[in-house]
Amino acid sequence: MAVTVTTPVYEGPFDLLLDLILREEVELYEVSLLTIVDAYLEELENMKEYDLELATEFLLIAAILVELKARRLLPSGNKIDPDDEFGIWEERDLLLAKLVECKTFKEAASQLRELSQQASLSWPRRAGLEEAFLSLTPDLLEGVTKEDLREACLRAIAPRPSISVNTEHIAPIKATVVEAVRELIEEMPRTGSVSFKELTKGLTDRIEIVVRFLAILELYKQGVLEIDQIDSFGEINVSWCSDTEIADMDLLDIYEG
C-alpha cells in the first residue's frame, strides 16, 4: 500500500494505521479521518494510473476505521436501558466475531497467494496431440447448435462488472435528504409535535436515521420546525410551526446542485 498519511498522532503507511489502532498504539479518537482521506485523495491525484486495488483496499480500511470510530462515539453510560445495553453488547460480539473471521480469511488469502505464486513457477505441458493422432479426436461439436455458439459469444463479451470499486461496505444510502425533507413536510403538519424516536421508528439503517436528522436540521434552519432537547442524550422533540407556509420547490432547490 503506497498511501502514506500524516496526522498529528501518526505518520506512515495507511494500512499499518489500522493495525496500530487495533493494538491500541494509536488512539482512534485522535486520528482525523479527514486528514486520512485528504492524504489519500492527494495520492490518487499524483498517481499516473488509477490503481483500483489501492482504492479498494483504502475504502475497506477506511470503512473499518469509520465503523470503529462511530462505535466509540456511541453515547453510552448509566442511563442505558438494560435491553439496549444487551443489544449493544450483542452487536459488539457479532462485530468481534466478524473481525476475527475477516482476519482469518485475510491470512488464508495471503497463504493462497503464496501457493499460487509457487505454482506459477511451473508451466504445464499443453502441447497436445501429435499430428498422427489428430484424425482420432472425438467429435467435440456433437450437439452444439448455432444458437449455443451465439450464447457463448454473448457470455464472453458481456461487460465485466468486476472492474468497479465496490462501496457496499459503506452502508448503501437508500434515502436522500431531499426525500426526507419532502416526507417531513407532508407528515409534520398533521402530526404537530413528535419525538425524534417516533419519527425514525421503523428505520433500521443508521444512515436513514442520519438523513432524517439532517432533514430536520434543514427545516429547523428554514424556521418551519422547532427542536428541543431537555437532557443531553435525552429525547429530542420536533414540532411543526403551523403558521409557516412554505413552497416545496423553494426548499428542495437548496439540495440540488
Add this chain to the structure above:
Amino acid sequence: MSEEKAKLKMISDIDAEAHIRRAIEAILMVAIDPVPPSIFAQLFEVQVDEIERICNSMVDHYTEAELGFSLIRIAGGYRFQSNPEQAQWVERFILEGQSRRLTAAAMETLAIVAYKQPISRAQVSAIRGVDVEGVMRNLQQRGLIDEVSRDTGPGNAVLYGTTQEFLERMGIDSVAGLPPLGEFVPGPEVVEALERSLRVVADEVTIPATEEG
C-alpha cells in the same frame, strides 16, 4: 522349480509395470489436462491404487533424476510440468505471461469459497462484509470458481465451489491439500486487541470534538 516360476512371474510383473510406465509417459505427453489415475486404471485394466503406486514411484523417479521438468500429482491427476528452478528461462521463452494477478479482494473471496464450499454468494458477502457479486463473477470468468449445486433451503441459492483450474493454479491435488483454516485464526492477543477496540465505554461519555464533526 516353483522358485523359478515365482522368479519368472516377478520378472513378468516388472515387465508389465515397465510397460504401464511407458504407456503412462506417452499419454501424459499428449494430455492437455492432468490425467486422473482412474483413466489409466480403466485403460490398462488395473486397480486404481496399483496405478497410484506406479505413478507415485514415477514421480519420485523424475524428482531424483533432476531434470528440467517433473511429473507431479495435481488437481486429482498427473501431469508433466517445468521445474520451478527453470522459471526464469521458461518465462523468457513463453512471452505471453501467466494469467494476471488477482487483487487482494478477489484473493480473499477466493479463500472464503475455497474453505467454505459449497457456499452461496450471500454467505460470502456476509463474511466479507461487502457485496461480492462483481468479484465472484470475475473469479467465475477466470474459471477459478463455479456453480456446484443449489441450496436445498428456501430460495434455492446457487452454491459455489472451486474448480480444477483453481487446484492447478494453487498447485495442489485437492482442496484437502489446503493448509487448515485453523492455522489462520488470529491468536488470543489479537482477538483481545480487537475486543478492546470495540469495548463500549461505560463510564466516560467523552465525545471529543473532531474535525469532521
Add this chain to the structure above:
Amino acid sequence: MSEEKAKLKMISDIDAEAHIRRAIEAILMVAIDPVPPSIFAQLFEVQVDEIERICNSMVDHYTEAELGFSLIRIAGGYRFQSNPEQAQWVERFILEGQSRRLTAAAMETLAIVAYKQPISRAQVSAIRGVDVEGVMRNLQQRGLIDEVSRDTGPGNAVLYGTTQEFLERMGIDSVAGLPPLGEFVPGPEVVEALERSLRVVADEVTIPATEEG
C-alpha cells in the same frame, strides 16, 4: 597447475552444460511447437552449433532411457513426443479417456473466433480475460479454427478464423449464416453492478435501493 586449471574449467563447463540441458528440458516440456536451436542459442547466449551438440546428446540420452516418450528433431526444431511404440495406448486414451464435449472455456473461445474473425490470440485473451493459448491450440488441432492471415500492424500477430470443417459442422455456408449477436442487452445484474461502479464518482446521493441492503 595448468592441468588443474584445465580440469576446473572443464568442470565448470560441464556444470554450465548441465544448466543449459535442464533449461532446454523445461522449455521443450512446455513448448507447443518444435523449438529451433537458434532460439536456445539466443536465450543462453551460446553458439547454435554448441546448442545442437547439446541437444543431439540429449536426443541420444532420451532414446537410451527407453521411456514412453522421446526427444526428436523435427520441422527444424526439437520437441518431446510420445513414442511410436506407445501409439496404441495414446489412441485408446484419445478415444476413451478424453472428454467428448467442448468445455465452457473452449466453447466461448470458439464463439469469439467465429464471430470476431479474423482475430489474434491476444485479442481473444483480452475478451475472455484469461490466457487462451492451450484452448486455441486444442481448437486448432481439432480443425475448428486455423490461422487465416497476419495482422498488418506492428508485431504481425497471427490472425485466426474458423475453418471449412467448422462451417460444415454447423450446417452453414459461411459465417454470415451464424445467428446475429444483436445488440447486446446486459442482464439486470450487470446493469446493477455497472451502476454501482459509477456510484463512486457520482455526487448525488440518489441511489436506488439494492437487494443486498
